[in-house]
Amino acid sequence: MNFDLQRNVSLKRFNTFGVEALARHFVRIDSMAQLAELRAHPLWSEGPRLIIGGGSNLLLTRDFEGLVVQIAITGRDLARVEDSDWVVQAGAGENWDSFVRWTLASGWPGLENLALIPGSVGAAPIQNIGAYGVELKDRFDALEGMDVETGQVVTLNKEQCRFGYRDSIFKGDLKSRIVITGIRFRLPKNWQAVLDYGDIRSELTQRHLTQPSAQDVADIVTAIRRAKLPDPAVIGNAGSFFKNPVVLAEQHSLLKTHHPGLVSYSQPDGGFKLAAAWLIDQCGWKGRSLDGRAAVHDRQALVLVNRGGASGADILALAHAVQDNVRQRFEVELEPEPVIV
Ligand SMILES: Cc1cc2nc3c(=O)[nH]c(=O)nc-3n(C[C@H](O)[C@H](O)[C@H](O)COP(=O)(O)OP(=O)(O)OC[C@H]3O[C@@H](n4cnc5c(N)ncnc54)[C@H](O)[C@@H]3O)c2cc1C
Incomplete structure (x- = not known):
């Protein structure tokens, strides 16, 4: 056996929420050959399986049996x-x-707007990661997997x-079916x-940059993200x-009539994307907590945080309470982005 199967492993350091959950069995896979060997192992088909990368888009609500x-x-x-x-x-x-x-650093620009997104390369296609006006799909060529x-x-x-927007076939028809092992990108x-998008232009002005390089854009995106988003570490x-x-x-x-301050963006198909952070903020959730442990972040209403000792449950x-409130007030359904296990 070319891999190290472990029993009863704490997943706390494998999820950026930092919640405690035990994995009945845990294994780290370094190659396609190991993956093929693991697939032939009796444990593979014995019970449920969870594939993870960096655990930065995962909410573990219980031990994984x-x-x-x-x-x-x-x-x-x-x-x-x-x-x-x-x-x-x-x-x-x-x-x-x-x-x-x-x-x-190699001189191949194109991914700079996606700098500082946590996690692994292999998870990027699952929700078609996106930030600051660029999505994975804009630079994607093909992926290999099993x-x-x-x-x-x-x-x-x-x-x-x-x-699609935070979406791919791996959340639909091919859910849990493909383990991604590698990706090819096309960088123009x-x-x-x-x-x-966002505050990039105002940062450029502040830095007196009129013709920014890709590295400049990455630096700006990194600075904006550090200022706006809590660091999981x-x-x-x-x-x-x-x-x-x-x-x-x-x-x-209809929403705009009742809520003139509504923040929204028109879509190519005629629909409108609503700023979920605005909806949540309007319901008074920013900085609030139900139990003192799990909270809505005080600067970014879209981010839920573990202040310490929170369980996935x-x-x-908290997420359900926020969804209920937004539904009652705006008749809008909020869909979670992380994978809930
Ligand atoms: C502070 C912070 C900021 C973030 N900002 C952004 C952002 O700007 N834009 C954005 O899109 N996302 C953002 N995310 C979410 C997250 O970083 C991305 O979704 C990332 O791609 C998750 O990678 P991961 O390796 O941690 O995936 P994991 O959390 O380990 O897994 C996520 C999902 O992918 C599946 N998966 C993982 N690896 C594989 C594989 N090799 N093959 C098949 N399935 C796999 C898992 O089964 C699970 O369903 C942010 C997260 C944090 C903590």
């Missing part, structure tokens, strides 16, 4: 150079932010992944900075806990 598999496959390099793109690849277990910084039902190694291109030679959290809900034009105009109870 099955097998937790951490994908730790590393490696990154330039796969090929095409007329219009650099094609770069990385193992699923690479740290996302380190990978982004490596591409920038179809765990058949044991086949599969390659999926962008269309096959059916990326004809790069153009994406600057029209200091206070447990999983970033935004709720997706921004998308409503039809009719509902949007405490955080889930």
